[in-house]
Every structure is written in structure tokens, then in C-alpha cells.
Amino acid sequence: MDTPWLDRRQLHAWIRLAAVLELLPGVLDAQLRRDAGLTHFDYYVLAMLSEAPGRTLRMTELARQTNATLPRLSHVVSRLEGRGLVKRFPCPDDRRATNARLTGPGWEKVQEAAPGHVDTVRQHVVDPLTDEQIDQLAAIGDAILTRLDPSGTMAATYTRYDEG
Template structure:
């Protein structure tokens, strides 16, 4: 057989990968722990509520919200159902195109995300932002965009999140 050999990581690449892997594991856990402790939400639920809170009329198509929250439409549907049962949002047909469903943040949902935001921002600040120099923040953004583009070529290297 003429199988290609794996492109093994060299020592420098492996070291960088191990550090990055540790961040990928520890940071979501830290964010989830804080959000759950302080507001009874997980990070995905918070992203859904925060995304809606920043949308015009606190409304967004479910398909767009799934992209914003970085989840599948199926996962989003389960989370939306749970948030809907808690009174934080509701679903309704899209007025522009009835084939789509919108998620709409309720007043209770607004209050929930407003109450959750300060603790979440403090955790993001203490765990990430404050650990970096300003130029490192720019580098972190660029690195993140490059990785996202490698994972999803439709995600342009210059577009924001």
C-alpha cells in the first residue's frame, strides 16, 4: 500500500497544541460553572439569550440564531424549548416568510440576560481579557479568525463574530 504518512507534530507544534487544548477544555467549563452558579444558565443558553437581546426587536430567525450561538438547529430547538418553558423566549412564525420560525426574547428573558451579563463579563475578563496585553488581544482575535476560517472556509478571515 502507498498510504501517506501522518504529518506528525514537531515539538513546538505539539507544545502549542497542548496549551490550546487545555484552554479549549478549561475555559468553557469555567464559563459554564459561573453562569450556572450565578444564573442557572449554561453558556449555550446564555449565548442564545444574549444574541436575541442584541437583535432588533429582540427577534431572530432560528436558523440565524443557531449560527450565532454556534450550534446545530436541532440543538438550538431543544434549548429554545427549555428556555421557552421558563418564559425567557417564545417562538412565532416569521412575519416576512412564514416558512421560517423566529425566536423572540420576552421581558423575563431580557431581565434574565441583563442579570446574568455582569458575572459572565467579569469571568470573561478575569479568565481571558485581563491576562493579555492589548496587542495580544488583537493577536487572539486574528488567531481565532484564522482557525474558524480553516474549520469553515465560508467564515471570512476579516469578518467579525
């Protein structure tokens, strides 16, 4: 716990990151909530399911891909199920486990919400950065996540965000 304080450059970087941490989630949530009645996290859950084989995933795997705890995911999926966007059913392979499958309306909801969301991400994150900075951001994210999640279990391998 013998910690030196941050120098001016480190401080500047941290302040900026803290501000982004504070402001960006609100912007993402607001747009999706207004245009699709979804939280950013809701959207992420539906998006991950939409790209899974059979549009189905086990809760644990879904939690991993969305960087969420299991209790949080369970609550969210309950609400989504109540709205008919997702269906839960017991996993045949392991009777402890539960599968979540995207329903037809759920699929339509993602398709409908995706363009506006991608537009928001472009507008607030991608467009203001140069190509170089995009790559730098990816590397920085990797480095930080390695510390946040040493086991490497989180930090989804999300390769097809751009699927229509």
C-alpha cells in the same frame, strides 16, 4: 493522509490549546449556572436575541450567530421557552420558518447575568493577556475559524457584547 508529526513548538501550542478547550467551558458554565441558572450557550442565545432588531431572530440566523446546529438550538430554545425567557412564533414571511423573540423576563435575565459573566471572561481570558496578545488571539481565532467554517457562515458578527 501522509502526515508529518508535530514538532516541539507546534506540539506545545496544541497542548495548551487543548487544555484551554477542556477547562475554559467548564469555568464559564459553572459561573453562569451558579449565579443565573444558565448555560454559557443559553446566555449566548439570549445575548444574541437581546441585540437583534425587535429582539427577534429566525432560528436559522440564531443558530448561525451562536455557532450551533439547528437541532441543538431547537432543544435549547424549547427549554428557554418553557422558562418564559423566549417566545417562539411562526415567521410571517416564510411559513417554513420560526422566529424566536426575547420576552421581558428574558431581557431582565440577560441584564442580570451579564456583569458576572463579563467579569469571568475578564478574569480568565482578558486580564492575563497583554494588549498585544489580545490582538494576536483575535488574528489566530480568525485564521482557525476560516478552516473550521470555510463557508464563513458561522463565526458570528458580534459587535455589541458590551451593551448595557
